[in-house]
Amino acid sequence: MTNSNVAEKAEELTEVNPVESEEPKVESDPAVLLPPLFQYVRTTPVKRLINKILAEQQRTEFYSLSALSEYPGEGRTFLVSAVALGYAVFLNKRVLVIDTTHQEETARAYLGPVLSRGQFSEKKETGVPGVVDVVTTKTLGSFADGQNSHIADFGMRAYIESVRSDYDLVLLDTCALSCADLESFDPLILAEQTDQSILITSKRSLKRELVDRVKADLAQCEISLLGTVFNHGDSL
């Protein structure tokens, strides 16, 4: 995809989220955030990463992909955002991001510029090519309301199957493996219910004993691991 196509896509997206005033842009305004994120996604390592994921998807025909990492701040949401953006902008795919981390603001900050609906927390229509939809576990209806939140862990597969026809790729953002507690949705349970998972590592999680433990956990939960991604960046 050429720069002009990207620009056109960016222009389209900005038209969906029209600028309401002549005042200087807010931080979540696509006019502010879009260029950096687009620049980033266009860098060679990220493009290659997206291409690799695409190739694997074509080869194994997976539909859902979850992002895992041992520690918070290693870049799960960031990766999900970058892949979603890449799929949407470069490949004109229909992408759904399921946020199970209760980090609505963070997700919105990454993906707000590319959202078509203007409303972050609710999916209103079926997937649109080149657009990323984001839902949270709060908006999954009966699966994950506050009183029945424990159901969401086990009902994710059913939900993903229910939207299969609407999207080309479903990305699942989970909480860190080390942060799984009573309040969070267990990332390993969620990952087991997706077709594939990606493990994100950073310089903080390179200890052998840690890797061995993660390997044991993944094997125990029979999680299919597509591969690993190493994040050179620091925690934001």
Place this chain on the structure above:
Amino acid sequence: MSSDIKEITISPEDVIRFIGRNFFKTALIVSICAALSIVLAFELPKSYKSQAVLSVSSSYFRNPLVSDLISEVYNEGEQAAVRASLFRRALSNDFLDKLGEKYSLFEYPANHRLRALERENFRKRIEYSILTKTNFKVAIEANDPVVAFEMIRSIVEQTIETFVNERYSKLMTTRDAIQSSVDSLRQALEVTDPREIYAEELQSLEGEYQDLVSKYTAQHPAVIKLRTKRQVLKSALAQAEQKAHQTAAREGKEILSATTRGPSQDIYNELLRKLNNLNIVVEMEKNRESISYLGVVEPPSVPLGASFPNKLRFLIGGIFFGFLLAGIRVLADELKRAYAMSGPKVSQTLGVPLLGELPTFIDRSKIRLLDAPSEDSTEDSTQGTTNEQTKSGVDSNEDGLVEDSVGDDRLTPTEHKASG
């Protein structure tokens, strides 16, 4: 999860890489340790060792002329033990006190209770080591080479003196004992025993009496006279016997009789012969220059160089210690390297491919642009913009657009327009 035993193969390339990784730090550590050891060798106070080698042959332990009087030592182990014992005796308290005071080695006065401790420490500084069956080495260290030389020379002299005096005193003691026996025997041999005289006369008188009795009757006057004389002699003999016994019991010496005089004379002659031999040996021992059993193989000398610290040994020790430290460091680094993993290694451990890497995301100062706004910020975005932008340090151009954080040269005019 299987627990297969993995074979570890080491290729020459691994070895070369290992050496390449650790060569510089090893060389650096070894060099530093070697340099420090040399500096230490120059800075430490020097001590000088002076030594001498003495020889005490086996003839010292033998005296052929008087071997039946003075015991000899043939066993080499015993000889070595005797040499060591005599050397220790040479280092008497008086000698060590005198030597230590001469060279100001003692801190406390002679009558102080700690003087004994100082003396013992001084004694321990004197080295004694066996070199061969007959030779042994003595040595001492001091801060001054001349002092070391003079001390070892004194020790050698003292040692020689002790060895010679020990042998001489043994000879003298033996000679004195023999002399006493000889004198006693001589006195005994010189005294005439009356019992012998009485016995001789009685024997001859008995012959005459028997002759007269055969010619005359018992009442013949000549027979009566001889009989009376015989009785007198017997009585005198009995008295002499009694007196001899009393004298032997009182004075402890026996008046040699005719039967015992012979053997005693032999003993006397033998002792006299041995005494003569001893006198010969003693006379020979008096002339120190003729002593052949004791000699100085290596005389003391002024040490030319310091025995401690030995610069070469320090250097070798420093290099060895450097390699030891470097080895520990290399081991720690390699363990850490093996323990710590990299992105690709994680993939390898998990058995999955490394899909890719996320580079560092742009300028961190602009990261704040991605800070999550509040849920209401979308509605209030226009109001909060100026403050937010000021806070983040973001400048906006006259169109109200925010410049790209990466750099305008990355953006095409179309993108700039799109972002605006």
